[in-house]
Amino acid sequence: MIGVFRPITYQVSENDARVVVHKTCALAAQTFMLAMSNEGYDTCPMEGFDSRRVKKILNLPFGAEVNMIVSCGIRDEKGVWGDRMRVPFEEVYKRL
Numbered sequence: 001m002i003g004v005f006r007p008i009t010y011q012v013s014e015n016d017a018r019v020v021v022h023k024t025c026a027l028a029a030q031t032f033m034l035a036m037s038n039e040g041y042d043t044c045p046m047e048g049f050d051s052r053r054v055k056k057i058l059n060l061p062f063g064a065e066v067n068m069i070v071s072c073g074i075r076d077e078k079g080v081w082g083d084r085m086r087v088p089f090e091e092v093y094k095r096l
């Protein structure tokens, strides 16, 4: 009912907190990737991995969640195997 009279935050459940933590991790990952780029390195974020094996290798608890894996290195100009696709800027940026 409070939300009828004034703006409030609705995302307060445990699951909402998980989403917030993943967003925060993704921002940290992006900052890391930008910093790596500034130092002359390339990075590639990946979500498609075997989380159980990754957690085992890193000695993380079973309940831990891995946000993403970021590979790092120096690009090989012959390393791009197909056409690179970019979503048009106008589709993801809205000026209000």
Ligand SMILES: Cc1cc2nc3c(=O)[nH]c(=O)nc-3n(C[C@H](O)[C@H](O)[C@H](O)COP(=O)(O)O)c2cc1C
Pocket (backbone or CB within 6 Å): 044, 045, 046, 047, 048, 049, 068, 084, 085
């Ligand atoms: C959060 C996130 C997760 C991604 N996960 C994968 C993945 O598991 N496997 C994959 O091939 N590409 C994944 N990608 C895409 C690659 O990181 C990369 O953007 C793609 O290979 C295209 O390369 P390019 O941006 O240099 O053109 C992911 C991208 C993001 C932002």
